[in-house]
Amino acid sequence: MTDRAQKQYAAMRGHFHRAAEQHGFTLDPAQELPVERLSRLAGELAHPAWRLRRTPRHLYLWGPVGRGKSWLVNTFLDGLPTPRKRRLHFHDFFRRLHEGVAHHADSRTTGGAAVDRAVDELLGDCRILVFDEFHAHDAGDAMLVARLLHTLLDRRVTLITTSNYPPDGLMPDPLYHHLLEPTIRLIEERMDVLDVSGPVDFRQRSRPDDAHGFALGARLHPGDETPAGLTPPRPSEAGAVVAHHRELPARAVRDDHVWFGFQELCEGRTSFTDYLAVADRFPTIVLDAVPPLTDASPDGRRRFANLVDVCCDRDIRLILIGADPLAGLPTGSTLMRDLDRTASRLALLRRPAREAAAH
């Protein structure tokens, strides 16, 4: 390692330890190797791309929920002195990619070339691209992931992903798994795979004041104030929010928050990209009339889980009003895909709610 690389490596290690200290924790033993590996990557990036013989290797961090994977990659990005870095949510990337491809297709650029141009525009001059929450569940995902990796891995950008699945556990459904096998082999060949499977889901340990801004209120009665001090919407406040190419009916649209009903937001034909659009605009989202998820439709449950993911990822305050969504859903229930992800995130709101109820 050159002096310059050594300096940046040491600075990144120090940055990780300081960041943990500021949050009031110490690194978990399962985080030591990723910290070392990410710090080495920071060292490699101390040199301009043209000085390197090859692009630094891609990284794939995986582990169960709440092990600090997103924290590791976000802390790494924060500490990286270059502005040539980008963090994109997996679904967000596809949203932008589709828009870019549609734009270039309109301008008569053909198929693969349109994808290439859209990727180039999305990446700009970035050297590090972080994809948080990488996964694949159906045939459509398999195609997108394959295309994404083929397009990205040969560019001069280092890709870092986090996932709840080891590469060979991606696409867990045995009906579809074989569709992803070539991509899994590509990941195993081209990315360094790091296991971040410590024993603890840190979200279960977080103190109420760490809560991600989630809050869970009881069922509302007319004239009640919600626990977050919000006033329930009057009928005259009903409106619509323009999301991703569609209008979402809202019970109230206010300056700093929007108020939706579960039925309209999660049981209507909405998608992840709509939630991203709402999250771009409002720092707080209220979801009213939340049923136990056992009473929601399978699509309603999936959309709710996506909404929770978006809010957690974007630091959006999500206020749920209604029933405990997880009531009657035991850990390990197969009623909902990735239930443990949603349960881990909801633990952030369940705890203060219980304490509030005790007072």
Ligand SMILES: Nc1ncnc2c1ncn2[C@@H]1O[C@H](COP(=O)(O)OP(=O)(O)OP(=O)(O)O)[C@@H](O)[C@H]1O
């Ligand atoms: N070593 C640690 N000790 C205590 N808390 C930690 C530690 N590392 C991270 N955390 C905290 O744990 C919480 C969960 O971390 P994070 O969101 O990064 O988990 P994750 O592995 O990405 O989970 P998921 O797979 O569900 O996305 C965050 O609030 C984070 O600040």
Ligand SMILES: [Mg+2]
């Ligand atoms: Mg995460």
